[in-house]
Each structure stands twice: as structure tokens, then as C-alpha cells.
Amino acid sequence: MQQFEMTNLERLNLKRKAAKKRRKRLLIIVVVVFVFILCGLFVIFSGGDTSTGINLNIFKKELNAKTLQPPEYVDEQLIHNGFARTGVKINEINNIVIHYVGNPGTTAQNNRDYFDKPDTTVCSHFVIGLDGEIIQCVPLDEKSNASNNRNIDTISIEVCHPDASGEFNDATYDALVKLTAWLCDNSDLDHDDVIRHYDITGKVCPKYFVDNESAWYFFKKDVQLALDKY
Ligand SMILES: [Zn+2]
Numbered sequence: 001m002q003q004f005e006m007t008n009l010e011r012l013n014l015k016r017k018a019a020k021k022r023r024k025r026l027l028i029i030v031v032v033v034f035v036f037i038l039c040g041l042f043v044i045f046s047g048g049d050t051s052t053g054i055n056l057n058i059f060k061k062e063l064n065a066k067t068l069q070p071p072e073y074v075d076e077q078l079i080h081n082g083f084a085r086t087g088v089k090i091n092e093i094n095n096i097v098i099h100y101v102g103n104p105g106t107t108a109q110n111n112r113d114y115f116d117k118p119d120t121t122v123c124s125h126f127v128i129g130l131d132g133e134i135i136q137c138v139p140l141d142e143k144s145n146a147s148n149n150r151n152i153d154t155i156s157i158e159v160c161h162p163d164a165s166g167e168f169n170d171a172t173y174d175a176l177v178k179l180t181a182w183l184c185d186n187s188d189l190d191h192d193d194v195i196r197h198y199d200i201t202g203k204v205c206p207k208y209f210v211d212n213e214s215a216w217y218f219f220k221k222d223v224q225l226a227l228d229k230y
Helices: 008-045 108-115 149-153 170-187 197-201 207-211 213-228
Strands: 074-076 095-100 126-128 134-136 154-159 194-196
Touching: 095 149, 095 170, 095 197, 095 207, 108 126, 108 134, 126 170, 149 154, 154 170, 170 213, 194 197, 194 213, 207 213
Parallel strands: 074 134, 095 154, 095 194, 126 154
Antiparallel strands: 126 134
């Protein structure tokens, strides 16, 4: 039986081995946690780049300016007037703002050309004309100058109208529904994120949709119906 009894030295050696094992296990845990933290930081600072397969911005209404190109039915005629188009970047789209041009009978081209005059300080991203034509005046990742401090996180659409009532004709209305639905779909928004200039500043714009709340309600409903088809 004598041979199974441990000497003090053997006991000490066993204790040392156990302590070494514990240290090794702790080190592995620390390294794993560190790698996880490093991966997390990488994903956060890379903005949840989809190329990594992880997208943290899934709930954020963020515009990916590199990939978001207007649909082919939009006529791109960017303005160059630096007072109206300041070049300030938009990082996020939270609302689509509807306006009326307030100048009965004018065309989308008339209004786009007005925005580009050297002394004009206002502009919108899009103008929709009386035949349903759509002109883009400002890139989607740049601020327009259509309302106030909300220009920085909104896309603006000016809409032409035949008379002083401000009511849109069918061609114009249909184009407005189509473009608004497309913008909502591509900016992670829904019909409740479509607002009037009136809702921001109280200005009677777009006049017909301010004077007729039910028409505004049905317009937003039409946007949602178009969105549902996507
Ligand atoms: Zn307006």
C-alpha cells in the first residue's frame, strides 16, 4: 500500500497541473470573447455592409445612395444652380413630401428650368407634369430645398396642376402614386410616411390635399395599394 501514497512533491505537481489547465481554459475563453467583440465592432463600423451577410440597418430607413437609382420612366435632368442644389448629402430618408407647384398650367419642364435659374433658391427632387412625365432635378442622396430643416431627411415631389384648385389630373395623379410607391418601397417606408408640405410648416401645399382631407386620405390609400403589389 505504501506505493499508492503520494509524496508532498507529487501532490504539489498535481496542483500545479490543475492550475495550468484552468489558466489555459481561461485564456481560450478570453480569446473567443475578444474575437466576438472584434467581429461586432467590425460589423458596426462597416455600417452593416450587406456583403458581409450581416445587415444591422435592416430596421433603419437608410438610403443606399450607391444602389438606389430612379426607375427608367424618370427623366433625369439634374439642375446645377448651387443656391437651390447645395450638394449636401442625405443619409436617411424618413418621409416623402408632396407639394404642388402653385402655378397652374405650367409644365414639369417649366418648373425644372425655374429651379435651375441662377437666382432661384428652391428646388425639389422630382417634378411631375400634366402628362404624367417625371423629371428628376436633384440626386436622391442630396438634399433638396423644398420645405425647411426637414429637407435633410426627406425626398420632395413637386406636382403640376391644370388650375388654381390645385387638383391633379388623372395622368399626373397616377404618376405621383407610382413614383411615391416606388420611393416608399426603396426607402423602407409605408403610406403613413408620405406627408404634405402642410404637415411640416402649415403652408397650404399641396392645396387640393389640404383643402380636401378625404382626397389626401385616398391618395395615401392608393400609394399603399401600389406598394402592396411590389
Ligand atoms: Zn410645398
